[in-house]
Amino acid sequence: MPYNIAMVCDFFFPQPGGVESHIYQVSTKLIDRGHKVVVITHAYKGRTGVHYLTNGLKVYHVPFLVIYRETTMPTVFSFFPIFRNIILREKIEIVHGHGSLSSFCHEAILHARTMGLRTVFTDHSLFGFADAGSILTNKLLKFTLSDVDHIICVSHTCKENTVLRASLDPLIVSVIPNAVVAENFQPLSYSPKSHDAGYMKPRPISRRIGPDDPIVIVVISRLFYNKGTDLLIAAMPRILANHPNVRFLIAGSGPKAIDLEQMIERRMLQDRVELLGPVRHEEVRDVMVRGHIYLHPSLTEAFGTVIVEAASCGLYVVCTRVGGIPEVLPPHMTTFAKPEEDDLVAATGKAIAALRSGRVRTERFHDQVKMMYSWTDVAQRTERVYDGITGAISEEEFYGVQGDGKVRAGVQSYALIDRLKRYYGCGVWAGKLFCLCAIIDYLIFIFLELWATRANIDLAKDWPRKPFINDKNKPVDNNPYRLRHGDVMDRRNGSFVVR
Structure with a gap:
């Protein structure tokens, strides 16, 4: 089935890099398979607001303060109002964050879980365990990944590193490598x-x-x-x-x-x-x-x-x-x-x-x-992760059955009490702090639901969607979107914007 997906990361074009290329290539291939994908990142010099890239990929460049190596200032809660607005405008069902050092990624996963959305995290880096920076990063990663539905790593070494850093069940971590457009x-x-x-x-x-x-x-x-x-x-x-x-x-x-x-x-x-x-x-x-x-x-x-x-x-x-x-x-x-x-x-x-x-x-x-290496194959395997966390395929098929006939993993519950239990187990002092962050985030969500009601948020027009490709690689045109007469696109500053 087709999904509405939001890719969230501080690192994206026009900055060059492996993470940036990964997000772009996977997004365009998912669009080719009939899904709707938007990218949420911070504003770059000359790039602010909404832009359309090739293949109808919509990018939201949010104007936030950048402090170091294109990473935004971590604020925990101030990103929530604009994030909620984008999610509701685009009717997003799955939030996919990228990068252990991306503030937008960690905050988006927290807010998405508060809003009752399915979440996926992709780790692209390796970190140590001894220096102060790694200790703080690993604790933040443990906070985020304790309440995420599934994790993707780009190599088996990366998987081992992420599982140890965040104390994860290896069954909820998949390995999907990068690729190249040969x-x-x-x-x-x-x-x-x-x-x-x-x-x-x-x-x-x-x-x-x-x-x-x-x-x-x-x-x-x-x-x-x-x-x-x-x-x-x-x-x-x-x-x-x-x-x-x-x-x-x-x-x-x-x-x-x-x-x-x-x-x-x-x-x-x-x-x-x-x-x-x-x-x-x-x-x-x-x-x-x-x-x-x-x-x-x-x-x-x-x-x-x-x-x-x-x-x-x-x-x-x-x-x-x-x-x-x-x-x-x-x-x-x-x-x-x-x-x-x-x-x-x-x-x-x-x-x-x-x-x-x-x-x-x-x-x-x-x-x-x-x-x-093929980005089409990467997109297909990523799509299977989405199928697993949304229930499109059974947990037995997605996670596998152990020797005793039981499934050792499963998707996370949205209930606040269950989320607080998971956060509380993250440490003696850190667990209490994480619970406090989750409670405050939930209260902000209630306030936004009352103050900025969903009825007052305009829904965005969708780019003409391609036929959905099923598991047998056959097109299923069950969701054909068309631009109506008068919906004009023009090109400014190297990308498409809605006129």
Whole structure:
């Protein structure tokens, strides 16, 4: 059955990134399957209000104060009135939050449960357990996930991390990886082979690298500590010293950019290292195809979509063996290294030698990645999660039956007393604080129901909805929406808005 879904996260376009791309791609594929999806995020520079993106995806850019790395100021309750208004206007049934560090995500799940809506949370990151920041983040995550219907993680390592951080039942956590639009990341070595029904079929062409040919190593990353920028700064001079015919091409921005520039000037590597600065996501492929090796020195990573994009472009990948990265690509596409300077230099040397010897057939990577990852498959698996929490499929089918014939998990109750019981078990002092937050949120909801009645909220017109795709991938046109005469769209600032 078709659903009305709200994707909520602080991180979305026009900011580039893996979480942003994930939300956009899953949303558009769910729309293709007949569902209605809106995205709720904060305002970006030049983006405020309601915008329409490709495929009729509506985005609400809410003007809230941003304090750090595009994360809004956590206020707990002030987001509730406008959130409720959007939910009622769009007739939302499922609220899907993304990101452990997204304030909008945590607040939206709290408010959605108060309003009696089904909720899903997707975790895209890995966190520790010892430092102060991780302890506070994990306690907040435990608060949010103690009253959520289902959790999705992008890798098995991410699932293990999330289950431990929030003390969850593993049965309510599913693993659904990221994907890539392989057609947008084709290598330069593709050329037409034949015509079939009017379409050109590309074929891969081998790029043989001689012993003296230059090799370009590409790095596309946010220049932050957790992305391994310090490790890159330490290893890069040694790699260039060991291999005279190697150059670096680095794209990205962040607080570590100054350290990187200073190292290049100090070592006088300006002629062998090119800094591109920040690049848009649609420009990533054009940068990647200029290289032969993709270097990913991250210190922590739940999945690493960029290495899938690099392999799809025909690059050999050198990456650190951390987090969920070992789950992403098969061994013949990657060379792994410990997150240490010496090992990263050695692994890069092995990759360079493998390319020069011809042992690695990178021209085959694109077709292999295309078979492994698909956003359509991700959307189908996400849709099954929605079916499970709404009762469209039985709990036995969704959660599975244990050895004693009983189902160990189930959807959460909306009742306030049941919610308070779950919150109370989150800690001696934190449990009482969480209960207080839930009670205040419920009182605000009652006040809003009396003061801003639902009858006074105008319902939004729906974009023409596509036929719903059932489990057998057959269209079922049981909810055809049509724009009436006079409903005009025009384009302003790069996106569609209602006139």
